[in-house]
Amino acid sequence: DIQMSQSPSSLSASVGDGVTITCRASQSISSFLNWYQQKPGKAPKLLISAASSLQSGVPSRLSGSGSGTVFTLTISSLQPEDFATYFCQQSYSTPYTFGQGTKLEIK
Amino acid sequence: EVQVLESGGGLVQPGGSLRLSCAVSGFTFSIYSMSWVRQAPGKGLEWVSGISGSGASTYYADGVKGRFTISRDNSKNTLFLQMSSLRAEDTAIYYCAKSKRIDSSSSGFDYWGQGTLVTVSS
DSSP states (O other): OOEEEEEEEEEEEOOTOEEEEEEESSSSOTOOEEEEEEOOOOOOOOEETTTTEOOOOOOOEEEEETTEEEEEEEEEHHHHHHHHSEEEEEEEESSBOOOOOEEEEOO | OOOOEOOOEEEEEEOOOOEEEEEESSGGGEEEEEEEEEETTTTOOOOEEOOOOOOOOEEOOOOTTTTTTEEETTTTEEEEEEEOSSGGGEEEEEEEEEEETTTTEEEEEEEEEOOEEEEEOO
């Protein structure tokens, strides 16, 4: 199975800050990497697919990059609605494993 | 408008069985792969099982293989997860998720239900 690891596990930042979350795969997954946002009590929401393709309706201050084994999710100029938990997921092969999550909290 | 609605969760004793359902609308169900993803209380996301649009191909996480069976009824726009030999570690919210790409899960899951809670406890 492909293992996914995210860093950091938690992050404190202020409104207006820029942040980057990193996701690493245990083997090359090309660009088969997706990012989700989850808020408490809610289902995950797809933000970015194929490493860098922004889902319709997702603000452009979010961006994704990377290929192979290292990927990043960047949020420029954090807004109050961005404080949530973020998960990466590989869709290269089953089982479609997720990272452990990064909790983004308000400083 | 796409809608995804899970049902069938509840409290079950260890070793017991439960069948989850996921009713969908707003898209052509039969051409999209679907998956079940679970989340234990306070934990991360775990993909459990997936099925192709036709139902001909099914996939499972190692931890549920042989105990869970995924299936679908395309005439009723409904996805199922039959769970047996349940264990305490199967306790989680179970989400039904639609693949973004037609008959492929390679671009992630773009629509999710609200989840149904399964609690395995004596």
